[in-house]
Amino acid sequence: MxxxxxxxxxxxxxxxxxxxxxxxxxxxxxxxxxxxxxxxxxxxxxxxxxxxxxxxxxxxxxxxxxxxxxxxxxxxxxxxxxxxxxxxxxxxxxxxxxxxxxKLPKHLYFTFDDGPLRGSKAIDSIAKARKIKINTFLVGKHAFMSKGLKRDYQRYYDNPLVECYNHSYTHGNNKFTSFYSNAVGAVNDFEKNETDLKLQHKIIRLPGRNIWIYDDVRRIDLQSGASTADLLYTNGYKIFGWDVEWKIHGLTGKPIQSVHEIYTRIRNYMNNKSSMEPNNVVLLMHDDMFQNKKGQQLLSSLIDTIQRHTDYQFEFMQDYPFRY
Ligand SMILES: [Zn+2]
Structure with a gap:
């Protein structure tokens, strides 16, 4: 040789x-x-x-x-x-x-799904009181269920610290496999939501699916939902999932993960660079987690902990991701 x-x-x-x-x-x-x-x-x-x-x-x-x-x-x-x-x-x-x-800046995205719901008003007030940017993925059907919820939606819409994004009009009626089996119907549902809620950004989170499609990234958790997500992306939308989810019982305000646990998880994702994008962590919460005073205190306490112990910047999803 x-x-x-x-x-x-x-x-x-x-x-x-x-x-x-x-x-x-x-x-x-x-x-x-x-x-x-x-x-x-x-x-x-x-x-x-x-x-x-x-x-x-x-x-x-x-x-x-x-x-x-x-x-x-x-x-x-x-x-x-x-x-x-x-x-x-x-x-x-x-x-x-x-x-x-x-050594470079770190970016944290608080995202709240399914609003407006009981809890949205408190989230809006906390964002103002703490002066942090937050992101809401809204369900149009909820906004038209009562005058109170319509007002809560308007409060979000008018708050410069809150960005409103698309989580579909019907939330797939919580029957996700059937909702996503008709991709064209599902896309129409998102488009109705955009029109009815006067949404300004082409940013979507799919109900019941942790799917990401944006720029050079395409990550699918469940195949059912992929064709809808691809069609939305073709129509100019970015689809964002989440890195970490926090759960609290809405009615009782009892946390399933404590503030300490969720704070530690966020830090680990940030330090290990195990999130979808290094130095960017997306946290998923749901509006109805914060309908009770106890839940609201936990949200404030998480924000306090982050602001006291880290230099993470609270960001809008429209700016995701920061790449260094
Ligand atoms: Zn949802």
Whole structure:
């Protein structure tokens, strides 16, 4: 045999290759346009500014990209050794990227589903009192059930700290498999919701499904729902799921996960970069969890804990994701 050839082995085929150049998905960012000093973070050279974060998207790309190893075919190694070498290389890259990402801003998205419902008014007041941005995924049918709920919807709509997004008009009448079996009918239901609630953003969360389709990402939890989500994406919508869910019994205000538990989970996702996008964590809650004073106190307490112990920024889903 002549000279040895180098073969390229790829690890982690499930990861999507990304080639974005700004913090916000494909959108422009001030940082991407700024020409500044450069420094090396996680083995990646990125531009540096005094006031604007490092929004090149290179670290995120490096975090998600497959690992490549150059192998000398003259001295082939066993499959097990190759897998081990790839694991070690992947850990090496991830450790260095994690360190770099830890120094950069972290973004938290509070999302509330199924409103307006009993609980929405309290959520609206808490957002104002704490001056934090929140996101609501609304169900039109609920807004037209009573004058009170219509008012609660209007309160959300008029509050600049609240963004209103689409969670379908009927919530699929809670029969999700049947709802998603007719993708065109389901899309019509979302479009009715957008019109009736005068929604400004093409942002959707599917009832009963944790499905993500946006930019270069497509992740499906249950196949039923995929064709509806794909059709919505084709029609210009972004579909967002969630990383962490918090549950409280709405009527009693009794938490299924305590404030401490949910806070720890959010921190772990942020630190381990195990959320859909590193340095971005999406928390799912439901409006009816906060109809009781006890539940409302827990929400305030979670916000307090986050504000006291972290520098996480509360964000709108329309700005998701920030990529560094
Ligand atoms: Zn829902």
């Amino acid at each position: 002549g000279k040895g050839m180098n073969c390229l082995f790829t690890f982690g085929g499930l990861f999507y290759l990304m080639c974005l150049t700004s913090c916000h998905g494909g959108m422009d960012s001030k940082a991407a346009n700024a020409s500044q000093d450069s420094l090396v973070l996680g083995g990646v050279s990125v531009s540096k500014t005094d006031t604007v974060p490092l929004c090149t998207g290179k670290l995120t790309k490096r975090w998600k990209a497959p690992v490549h190893l150059n192998i000398d075919t003259l001295h082939p190694i066993s499959k097990d050794s190759l897998a081990k070498a790839l694991r070690i290389e992947r850990r090496r890259i991830r450790d260095s990227v994690r360190l770099a990402l830890d």
